[in-house]
Amino acid sequence: MGITKQGELNPRTEKYEFLGPPGALLIILGVPTIVFGLYFGCSENSGGCPPPLAVVNLGIIDAVSNISWWKSLWGTQACAAYLAWYSFTVIAWFTLPGDWIEGTLMRDGSRKKYKINAFSTFLLALGLVFGFIFSLGPKSFTFIYERYVGLMAASFTMSIAQSLYCYISSFRSNKLLALGGNTGNPIYDFFIGRELNPSIGSFDLKSFNEVRPGLILWALIDISMACEQSVRRGGSISDSMALVVLFHILYIGDCAYNESAIFTTMDITTEGFGFMLAVAITWVPFVYSLQARYLVFNQIELGPTWTAVIAMINLTGYWIFRSANNEKNGFRNGRNSKNLKYINTEQGTKLLVSGWWGLCRHPNYLGDLLMALAWSLPTKFNTPVTYFYVSFFLLLLIHRQRRDDEHCEKKYGADWRRYMQLVPYRIFPYIY
Numbered sequence: 001m002g003i004t005k006q007g008e009l010n011p012r013t014e015k016y017e018f019l020g021p022p023g024a025l026l027i028i029l030g031v032p033t034i035v036f037g038l039y040f041g042c043s044e045n046s047g048g049c050p051p052p053l054a055v056v057n058l059g060i061i062d063a064v065s066n067i068s069w070w071k072s073l074w075g076t077q078a079c080a081a082y083l084a085w086y087s088f089t090v091i092a093w094f095t096l097p098g099d100w101i102e103g104t105l106m107r108d109g110s111r112k113k114y115k116i117n118a119f120s121t122f123l124l125a126l127g128l129v130f131g132f133i134f135s136l137g138p139k140s141f142t143f144i145y146e147r148y149v150g151l152m153a154a155s156f157t158m159s160i161a162q163s164l165y166c167y168i169s170s171f172r173s174n175k176l177l178a179l180g181g182n183t184g185n186p187i188y189d190f191f192i193g194r195e196l197n198p199s200i201g202s203f204d205l206k207s208f209n210e211v212r213p214g215l216i217l218w219a220l221i222d223i224s225m226a227c228e229q230s231v232r233r234g235g236s237i238s239d240s241m242a243l244v245v246l247f248h249i250l251y252i253g254d255c256a257y258n259e260s261a262i263f264t265t266m267d268i269t270t271e272g273f274g275f276m277l278a279v280a281i282t283w284v285p286f287v288y289s290l291q292a293r294y295l296v297f298n299q300i301e302l303g304p305t306w307t308a309v310i311a312m313i314n315l316t317g318y319w320i321f322r323s324a325n326n327e328k329n330g331f332r333n334g335r336n337s338k339n340l341k342y343i344n345t346e347q348g349t350k351l352l353v354s355g356w357w358g359l360c361r362h363p364n365y366l367g368d369l370l371m372a373l374a375w376s377l378p379t380k381f382n383t384p385v386t387y388f389y390v391s392f393f394l395l396l397l398i399h400r401q402r403r404d405d406e407h408c409e410k411k412y413g414a415d416w417r418r419y420m421q422l423v424p425y426r427i428f429p430y431i432y
Helices: 003-009 022-038 054-066 065-074 076-095 119-138 148-169 186-192 203-210 211-233 237-258 259-264 280-288 291-298 301-331 365-379 385-412 416-422
Strands: 099-102 111-114 341-346 350-352
Touching: 003 099, 003 301, 022 148, 022 186, 076 119, 076 148, 076 203, 076 211, 111 259, 119 211, 148 186, 186 203, 203 211, 203 259, 203 280, 211 237, 211 416, 237 259, 237 291, 237 301, 237 365, 259 301, 280 385, 291 301, 291 365, 291 385, 291 416, 301 350, 301 365, 341 416, 350 416, 365 385, 385 416
Parallel strands: none
Antiparallel strands: 099 111, 341 350
16 A cells, blocks of 8 residues: 555544543543542442541552552462453454454445354353352352452553554554544554554454453453352342342343444444553453442342332333344344334435434433443442442443534534434433
8 A cells, every 4th residue: 555545544633532642641540540449449348338538548648659559459360360361252252153244344445354253252151150150159259359459450451451552553554544543642542542443364353352351251250249249148149139240141141142233333433442442341341340349248138129120220221222223223234124214314324313213312322321220229329339330321421422423413514413403312312
């Protein structure tokens, strides 16, 4: 590929997001601070959830000034276990059968092919874990609870290593860069992702990390939390723990089963693969499992009424989430069994204006948020910390919705403004 053509395909990014390099640096430093802070701020070993303010202040000062505390974050056994887990997911990708599908047309005229076998990887992992627990008892799988901090540190190290590798390799010739990650500022480009689709042969790093090592590990962490609670209770688990673990496993299984749906999302089609996406292998399993970890040392019994109410909220959220996504994916693949209304654009794309997508522009986000609320409700209202996920998720989805609207405004112009008049609500019908 000549220099001129390379420059046309990979123009210099002129506009920053996330407040530019300072904002990117703040997020890079802030993510591990939040992940580890949520552990130490909600742990039986640190004095509560959250601990008393005086304990927090003294604990932070003592910790950051003590080299032994920093060393304690790392564990050799935990690192080995995490590497074994990550290697398992890679081997499963290569060895388990799966269909190959084509992604969307890229601006260089090519289409990447992606292997789909996340669901079989998920089932294999669950089968091995449940077989292990059945043979050796719940105590055998409390390792994750006991080595939680070391596993967090190992996963974060892996995310940094991947981000660095992808940033450095993006400077090789003939790379297709992300339109938003070619600013020339190393901090920002490292964060946002410089290369669009970093791959090792046919092994696509971005799509692999999206639905395998972090997402499936989240389920295994939940199961370990349930095992720890079971050991403490003499063989049973609380109804609150059962709800949280069941909700999460169903959600993870659904994401893995519908893996093909991710290949039309902005993460795959538009974003580069940098720290912002790579750190999900730490953020997803270790932040999203907070409620299950909390219930280990705060064992709440909900009773049948609360259990039924929370289950209904989760099922309602899942129904909206899945049916909305099915409408969109079916329509994109040329199926319109519901005779949904749409408008044509000058780009040749059709925009749905009826069904779930006529109620608001992102009904899938609405379903996601209802499920996130249901995951926190089993902890009752004893602490705001266990509601971190749904609060963070609300801000994340509002930000993502605004980015998506801005992207579509540039892409469709007047057609998008016409669409917004027909579908005025963004996430919450008649509210926002």
